Each structure stands twice: as C-alpha cells, then as structure tokens.
Amino acid sequence: MPSLGIPSRVATGFLTVDRSNKNPGWYWFYEDQAHAWVQVYFPEYGWLDFDTTVPDADQQQAPQPDQTPPLASQTAWLVANGKATRIDTAAKRATMQVEKLLYWDQPYEVQPTAPMEMDVSLAKVLHDTGTVQLAQLQPGDNIVAVSYSLQFKELPPQETDSAASLMQRFPKPAPIDEIKIMLSEEEKVALRKKKTDASPTNWPRVLWTSLALLGILLLLALCLPWLAYRWLRLKAANAKDARRYYWQYHAMMFYLHQMGIERQQQSPLQFARQQVDARFGTRLAEYVNVYLKLKYARQPLTDREAVLANTVYAEVLQQVSTKLKPGYRFSHFINLRRSLQYVAKPSMYA
Amino acid sequence: MEQQQTEQALQHLQHLVDNIETVIRGKRHQIKYILTALLSRGHILLEDNPGTGKTVMAKTLAQSISSDAAHQGVAFKRIQFTPDLLPMDLIGSHIFDDEKKEFIFKKGPLFTNVLLADEINRASPKVQSALLECMAENQITMGDTTYRLNKLFFTIATQNPVEMEGTYPLPAAQLDRFSIKIIFGYVDEDTELEIYQNYLGIANNLQHIQQVLSMQEILVLQEEAEKVYMHDELVKAVRNLVWATRKHPDIVLGASTRSGITFLKCLKAYALVNGRTYVIEDDIQDLTLPVLDHRLIYKNKEARQQALPGILKTEMDRLHKLKIAH
Secondary structure: HHHHHEEEEEEEEEEEOOOOOOOOOOOOOHHHHHHEEEEEEEEOOEEEEEEEEEHHHHHOOOOOOOOOOOOOEEEOOOOEEEEEEEEOOOOOOOEEEEEEEOOOEEEEEEEEEEEEEOOOOEEEEEEOOEEEHHHHHHOOOEEEEEEHHHHOOOOOOOOOOOOOHHHHHOOOOOOOOOEEOOOHHHHHHHHHHHHHOOOOOOHHHHHHHHHHHHHHHHHHHHHHHHHHHHHHHHHHOOOOOHHHHHHHHHHHHHHHHOOOOOOOOOHHHHHHHHHHHHHHOOHHHHHHHHHHHHHHHHOOHHHHHHHHHHHHHHHHHHHHHOOEEEEHHHHOOHHHHHHHHHOOOOOOOO | HHHHHHHHHHHHHHHHHHHHHHOOOOHHHHHHHHHHHHOOOEEEEEEEEOHHHHHHHHHHHHHEEEEEOOOEEEEEEEEEEEOOOOOHHHEEEEHHHHHHHHEEEEEOOOOOOEEEOOOOOHOOHHHHHHHHHHHHOOOEEEEEEEEEEEOOEEEEEOHHHHOOOOOOOHHHHHHHOEEEEEEEEOHHHHHHHHHHHHHHHHHHHHHHHOOOOEEEHHHHHHHHHHHOEEEHHHHHHHHHHHHHHHHOOEEEEEEOOOHHHHHHHHHHHHHOOOOOOOHHHHHHHHHHHHHHHHHHHEOHHHHHHHHHHHHHHHHHHHHOOOOOOO
C-alpha cells in the first residue's frame, strides 16, 4: 500500500487479554501470542489495525463457502469507510453510507455518499477494545468495513471506474468480513479521559458514606443496652418454670447495674438488702431468697413463693424506674461501657 | 407428725433467738452463731474483752431451754479459769463419805448442760486439755468408772485476746475442738445507749426469762440439722475452700478433713437456725471465717488478716455465677 501513497506499517506485538483494569500498567503475555499485523493510516482516524491473520488454525483448513481453498493470509480487497445506517441483527444484514473506498488498494472518494448493503453473517465486529456483537453496532457509528471475499477478486476495477460505478457492480449484499467501529478523535479522547476519570476515587462521596455508616453504628451502639434489657425481659416473659426466674433475675440485675447500682463485693442477698431495698423500698431481698432456694434446694417453689417472685419482679422494675428521673435513666441507658462491664466482669453482677 | 414436730421446733428456735435478744441487745448475729454451734453438737469459743455480756448470754441461753424438770431452765454452770486451777476442779473428785465409809465421786461442774468456761486461756495446759478431752469424748473416766456427760452438753468458752499477758494460748490442735470461734465485740452506739437507758429492765428480763424450748426439742433439732439439704455445688465449695487453705503460700497449716466435716455440720445447723431446710451460698460466706480461721496457722500477721478472706472471695465469686439447675 505504501506504493499507493497510503501510509502503512507492520506492527508487532502480543495478543494479550486486556487485564489493564485489574492490574493497571501490567500485561501478561505468552510467546505463542506473538503477532504481527498491518496498520494503515487514515487521515481522520489515525493508524488503524488490520489483522489479516486468520485466527484459528482449524479455520485455516476449513474450505471457503465458494469452494476456494483457504489461504494462509488474506488480502483486503475492499475497505469501505462510512457511517452505518441500518443494522438487521436477525437477517445479519447492515447498510452503510460509504464515504471513502479503498478497492484493490486504490482509493476512491464516494461523492455523494452512497449506500452499500452488506452481508455481515461472517463478519467480525471490532471495537476499540476488542470483538463485540453485531448488536453493538448502532446506526450513525463510523465504521470501516473490510472484505477479503474472493468475489471481489473477480471484480477488478477498471481504469474508467468511479466509486459509484464500482459500487454498482458490487454483489448485493456485499460479503463483509470485518467491521471496525470507529471512534472519532474526540470520542477517543473522551473515552480515554473517561477511563482515567473512572479510576480516581470520589473522595467527598467516600467521606460522607463512611460518616453516615459511623453514625448508624454509633446509634446502634447507644441503643444496645436498651435492646439487651428488652430482650432479657422478653425472655423472662416467655420462659417456663425455673428458667423464668433465671431471666427475671438477670433482667433485674442488668437493669440495676445499668442504672449505676453495682453489686461490687457483696453477695446478691446483701446487695438486695442494703443497696436496693433500703434505697427504693422494694422487696428484692425476698426475691433473692426465693432465687437462692431455686438454686440450692432440691425443692420446688411453693405457690406463695412463685406468686411472690413474679410480683416482686414487676414491682422492682417499676419502682426503681419511677424513683429514678427520666433524664438519669436515659443517660445511663446509653452507657454501653456499663453493659459491657456487666458481661465482662461477672463479679459485678451475678 | 415428725414434720410437724420439726416445724414446731423451728418456730421455737426463732422464739429462742427473740427471747435472748430481749436480754442481750444488738448481738443477733452472735446469737445465731452460738445456736449453730449448739445444733451441730459442737462448742463455741468467744474471744473477747471482759464485760461484753458473755456470761449473761450463756445464762440466758440456759434459762431459755427448759429441762425435763418442769418450769426450770437446764443446768447451767460457770467456771472462771485461773492459773492455779486443777483438773479435778473441773471434773470432780472422790470424797470420802463418813457415813457410808467409802469414796463417793462428787461430780464437778463439767456435768452440766450449758457450761460457760471463762478465760480458758488463763488456765494451765493440763486443765485446758482436761476440759477439751471431755468435750471431745463426752465422757470422763475416773479410775475404773466412766462417767458420761449429759446428752445435751454445750460449752461456751471465752478467752481474752492473745495480746494480753499471763496467758497460755490454746494451740491450734486444741482450738480444733471448738466448732466456731467468734469475736463477741461491743455493741454499736445506739444500742449501747439503749442498754444504759434500760439496764434495770434488762436485769428484770433475765430474772423472768421464759422457757421457750425444751431439751427434747433441742435434741430433735440436732437430729434435724443433719438432714438439711446441701447442694453438690456447695459441698464442692467447702472442699475447694479447704484445699485452698492447704495450698495457700501464706498459710502454714491448712484445714484438716475433720475441719471440713465440722464445717459441713455447721453449715447445716446455720441454715436451720435461719429457718431453712437447705443451705445457701450466703451461709458459706457467713461461716467460713468463724469455722476455719482458728484452725489455721498463718505465716505472719498480714496473712492472718488477708489469706482466708481472699480464698473466700474467690470461691464466692464462683458460687455467685452458678446458674440454676433446670
């Protein structure tokens, strides 16, 4: 083609899978991916790749539809530049407005632009990044259609041929082997920019998201003691037999501890007598006695004791909460450290 | 029938405590310990300065328990130990009866129901051992004859704090004879004022103390005390405590197995005194020091004050964490 004044060159490289998004700047390649292909310069588009190597070894052996033996390398008889106008993915047909033509390595200007119908059933549609589906081709896209078909070989251009006359002689629809979707320079720049723009992190967004998350976590943490208390009470309400008293006992102890009334070194009975009953006028000591009976005596509770326990349980929680001011209660309920103490330091409760 | 008897006895026991309290104010806890020792068939040692009401206490106790002879308290004797006391002053001696022309054994003060042995650490070791042997064996052998002590034989011994001079402190092996050792102590300020305001009335109360409990009932209660239920975990706790005293670096002599058994007996009696038929963890907390402290030999003074409480605290923490068995 350089003989025709069209700049072309051979490029060598490796056919790698584009992993640049996963590992920016790094590419893997193997020696059998070594490749050479032709690049042709188009004034508005820059250097375009024309990979005329048949990719598949099998395909090399497969006979062509028109009975011609397969060739190792193929010649691009027709290269058409233009805009795609209509795509029919079902029938595998496409139409394009041809603006420029390169036929048998001879350039032709198509003025005015003429439509060309293409048979794209065997065509590979290429994009900047790689092979895509025919459906990706949109009307209005700038494309370059390439044909290696031998049908064109039978149609050498004549001296007198203009683009229009040539195109008239083309088989309709023209068998096309490759369609390259072109981006204009601006689109290319925009794409490159978009790629680079996509990578840096959106710092303000990150900041706000993490703050929001932190806020939610904090809120949850503050609610935890209250939730734990409600859970204990729920367990107490639902449990049967001796378990009930266990949960009742813990609900009361947890509540008292959360409200700042800690057991410290005393025994539960002493604690009940001295710190709770003395201060709130409750009967927690009686409850603890019943609880100790449950713990250490192999006797079931008498009815009187059972009734007493249930009554005192409700009584204690109610009386303590009424005696303490709501502000005090709130400020103590959000104290997560206390709840963790309750769990971590068993000597402080029971 | 038996159940009823037991319940009645328990009720009367509570009356006894109340009864004693009318005379001895502000010592409810000490009264409970004394009754615990009584019901566990043991003896009690009170360590205290003179004048805190020990004698009055013992007298009141004796008076509150009626003997078989109706409307009379059980026999009560008080011995003041002095350095020149002899064993025969305690046990009794043979006296030549002129009429019968033979030696008659005149029983000494030991043959009583409630014995108050005051200032036991002032007597010579010979006398101390005479007393303690009797307490252990419940009988006295004089010559060929063996005299049994009363079925209900309860000793309240007192001693002055060891710091005072001129004393023969009891060695640990003999202190072992006492189930419980407590400090009687002074009352608090308010109670002291009450006592001063009311001392005539108190003296009057002592005169007219009522018998609320019969000796038979005491014996029944002693039997009942053995039947009090003790949870496995609590028995384990006792075992742990005893072992801990043997392993502790600051304790030279730990508690013996006999102490452990005495501990169990006392726990059961204490539960009964508190009106329960089962032992609870607070009982262990209340009784560990009174029962075990005087049986141990410590390395130094600090150890005396800190070792056992430390062991107790660890064990109590463990007990407090126990869940109810379903």
